[in-house]
Amino acid sequence: MSGTILVVDDERTLARAVKAFLQESGYEAEVAGDAEQAMSLLETLRPDVVFSDVRLPGMSGIELLRRIREFDPAIPVVIMTAYGTIEGAVEAVKLGAFDYLKKPVDLEELKLLADRARETTQLKQELSYYRRRAASEVPFADVIGESPSIRSVLAQARQIALLNETPPVLITGETGTGKGLVAHTIHTSSPRSGKPFIEVNCTALPATLMEAELFGHERGAFTDAKESKLGLFEAAEGGFLFLDEVGDIELSLQGKLLKAVEERTVRRVGGIRDRRIDVRILAATNRDLERETERERFRRDLYFRLAVILLRLPPLRERGEDILFLADHFLARFAAKYGKSVSRMEGSAREMLRSYPWPGNVRELSHVIERAVLWSQGPVLDAEHLSLNTPALAPFDAGPSLAPLAPVAGQASLPPPGLDLERWERSLIEQALLECDGNQTRAAQRLGISRDTLRYRLKKFGLQT
Numbered sequence: 001m002s003g004t005i006l007v008v009d010d011e012r013t014l015a016r017a018v019k020a021f022l023q024e025s026g027y028e029a030e031v032a033g034d035a036e037q038a039m040s041l042l043e044t045l046r047p048d049v050v051f052s053d054v055r056l057p058g059m060s061g062i063e064l065l066r067r068i069r070e071f072d073p074a075i076p077v078v079i080m081t082a083y084g085t086i087e088g089a090v091e092a093v094k095l096g097a098f099d100y101l102k103k104p105v106d107l108e109e110l111k112l113l114a115d116r117a118r119e120t121t122q123l124k125q126e127l128s129y130y131r132r133r134a135a136s137e138v139p140f141a142d143v144i145g146e147s148p149s150i151r152s153v154l155a156q157a158r159q160i161a162l163l164n165e166t167p168p169v170l171i172t173g174e175t176g177t178g179k180g181l182v183a184h185t186i187h188t189s190s191p192r193s194g195k196p197f198i199e200v201n202c203t204a205l206p207a208t209l210m211e212a213e214l215f216g217h218e219r220g221a222f223t224d225a226k227e228s229k230l231g232l233f234e235a236a237e238g239g240f241l242f243l244d245e246v247g248d249i250e251l252s253l254q255g256k257l258l259k260a261v262e263e264r265t266v267r268r269v270g271g272i273r274d275r276r277i278d279v280r281i282l283a284a285t286n287r288d289l290e291r292e293t294e295r296e297r298f299r300r301d302l303y304f305r306l307a308v309i310l311l312r313l314p315p316l317r318e319r320g321e322d323i324l325f326l327a328d329h330f331l332a333r334f335a336a337k338y339g340k341s342v343s344r345m346e347g348s349a350r351e352m353l354r355s356y357p358w359p360g361n362v363r364e365l366s367h368v369i370e371r372a373v374l375w376s377q378g379p380v381l382d383a384e385h386l387s388l389n390t391p392a393l394a395p396f397d398a399g400p401s402l403a404p405l406a407p408v409a410g411q412a413s414l415p416p417p418g419l420d421l422e423r424w425e426r427s428l429i430e431q432a433l434l435e436c437d438g439n440q441t442r443a444a445q446r447l448g449i450s451r452d453t454l455r456y457r458l459k460k461f462g463l464q465t
Helices: 012-024 035-045 060-071 082-094 107-137 148-162 179-190 207-215 252-265 290-296 300-306 322-338 346-356 360-376 421-435 440-446 450-460
Strands: 005-007 028-033 047-051 077-081 097-101 169-172 196-200 240-244 282-286 309-312
Touching: 005 012, 005 035, 012 028, 012 107, 028 290, 035 047, 035 060, 047 060, 047 252, 060 077, 060 082, 077 082, 082 097, 097 107, 148 179, 169 207, 179 196, 179 282, 179 346, 179 360, 207 252, 252 300, 290 300, 309 360, 322 346, 322 360, 421 440, 421 450, 440 450
Parallel strands: 005 028, 005 047, 047 077, 077 097, 169 282, 169 309, 196 240, 240 282
Antiparallel strands: none
């Protein structure tokens, strides 16, 4: 069965016809002749949807709506009304009715409303579940660290969380620094924690689907739009919308996003009216959006609108002893998860963790420790388990013709006098790519680093095409 529907109408012929049609459509259906009978059925029936005439003997349909909302506000109520009582139906919608249906009743339209009301209820239940799970999994206590830089960020995040109304917040930082975790914790620590937290991965959504996903669409707006669908802005009503990697949104869509953020209205694809929204906006990016605006890859007006409050997460390499603090935290967590006896790291392993540059930041550290715990055999985790490849530095000629890469075993050479380390490193990468005909995998192997580390450095030095 698709669900249970209660039909409340004193026109018995109509009520029986509606009940028979719904049962043929796969629903369970019951009929009540008045509001008092309907209220007595609520406790035992627990309907998924209620269809009620606005005019009933005794208690009116409007009063029944109020009683049902007191009993369980999650039950959607559709008001049925004759032409002369449309105003009463509109009033009912203002009081919380899901929708209204004009008489004489079109049975196909009634079924569509029943399907949509039940789907909306299920979505709300799923959102409630994910909100509860998020609240239990990502409290502020899980954003850990003792360095001054991360403590400063957490203090700012707590201040932001306490505000019920606040401008958009832009969270910046390299990949893996915990931007999503901070966004979640702002939500769970805010007065809106009981409301939705909708996360949008702007990288994962194809440009062709992004607009309809964010703003929704009306029935018939495009070929596959067989029914209207609310967008993620509307789904986040009363809560938070988190635009993760907002810098990846297509330039053509940024104007519509700017309007939604500035005016707090959205218009569905194929729609003709704007819909008001009450949503707090959190956005995150690992890009330098100021530079992107200069290159005309990101709208300047949208950047300034999103960055009213700017929260920068420091990379792990700038957090000092937090590296070992986090490593111990992950060690305990994964040892418990996998039932391993490992409880501490030897000195060489700790020194290796401290000296590694962590291009993947906290996420990379978590993965490294998880893998090490899985490979461990006893109570002590050693350097071998970490599987970290730190490249040996090689000398080169700073002139136009670079010397071949020749790592010297057991020692590291310093850059020539007058040449800074960053320029030296960039030149080594350029040479490796040249020797490997641009093949990043082979270049990474040539340099003795992982491909992810090479990608990070290519991005850092602006060498990525």
